[in-house]
Amino acid sequence: MAADLVLDTAIRDWVLIPLSVVMVLIGVLRYFVSKLMRSNQVPDAKIIKEGQLIIRARNLRAAANFIPPKSFRARRFYFSNEENGLLIVPKGQAQNAQAQMFSDPNMAMDMMKKNLSMIIPQTLTFAWVNFFFSGFVAAKIPFPLTQRFRSMLQNGIDLSTVDVSYVSSRSWYFLNLFGLRGLFSLILGEENAMDDTQRMMQMSGFGFDPSKSLGAEKDSLDIVQHDWALPKFEHRAEAVLKKLAI
Numbered sequence: 001m002a003a004d005l006v007l008d009t010a011i012r013d014w015v016l017i018p019l020s021v022v023m024v025l026i027g028v029l030r031y032f033v034s035k036l037m038r039s040n041q042v043p044d045a046k047i048i049k050e051g052q053l054i055i056r057a058r059n060l061r062a063a064a065n066f067i068p069p070k071s072f073r074a075r076r077f078y079f080s081n082e083e084n085g086l087l088i089v090p091k092g093q094a095q096n097a098q099a100q101m102f103s104d105p106n107m108a109m110d111m112m113k114k115n116l117s118m119i120i121p122q123t124l125t126f127a128w129v130n131f132f133f134s135g136f137v138a139a140k141i142p143f144p145l146t147q148r149f150r151s152m153l154q155n156g157i158d159l160s161t162v163d164v165s166y167v168s169s170r171s172w173y174f175l176n177l178f179g180l181r182g183l184f185s186l187i188l189g190e191e192n193a194m195d196d197t198q199r200m201m202q203m204s205g206f207g208f209d210p211s212k213s214l215g216a217e218k219d220s221l222d223i224v225q226h227d228w229a230l231p232k233f234e235h236r237a238e239a240v241l242k243k244l245a246i
Helices: 009-037 045-062 069-080 097-103 105-132 147-153 169-178 181-188 196-204 210-222 230-245
Strands: 137-140 166-168
Touching: 009 105, 009 137, 009 169, 009 181, 045 069, 045 210, 069 210, 105 169, 137 169, 147 166, 147 169, 166 169
Parallel strands: none
Antiparallel strands: 137 166
């Protein structure tokens, strides 16, 4: 049977709260440091245009069922027809993204700055947490969990008798590391909020090719099965009104 622990209030005051506050301050400080390190080069208009096209195509896929079938087919043809569709990239105009990055030293330098602004604070913060707060049971989740969550929530505690809902200080650090996007969106604004999961995805996207993204978005748009939702809403509203009338 899992042991029921009584957490000391000093752990809350000297481990849980300081660790959370430090993680928030480091995230805000890292944002401003990366903003200062960012170069002032003018972005390529072609890359911006392709990015906006991808966003528009994704919005069309997301809201496809809220427009009539004829309107959806016209918009899809506008984006993905083989002759002059906006998502069609001619073979001669496709450019190797890695060659473009290495030909532009500013782009490679910006990528290196972003990676350093993420790796160095993470390494120092984890060393600080591991040295000062290792082995503490910092919090308890107010609902039961299965044994699969033990390795994620009790990192640094080698006791199988402790209930899974208890969270170690090291695991609390990782939860803050990957789960503060909502708080950063309130502090920095929605367009500036980015958690470390997205930063890692950007790091893994070295050599990103916009032309491949346009092709992938075209394929995704072509396989969308349109089902107009407005008639269903009318029938549902009619049924609700009939029940109210009865």
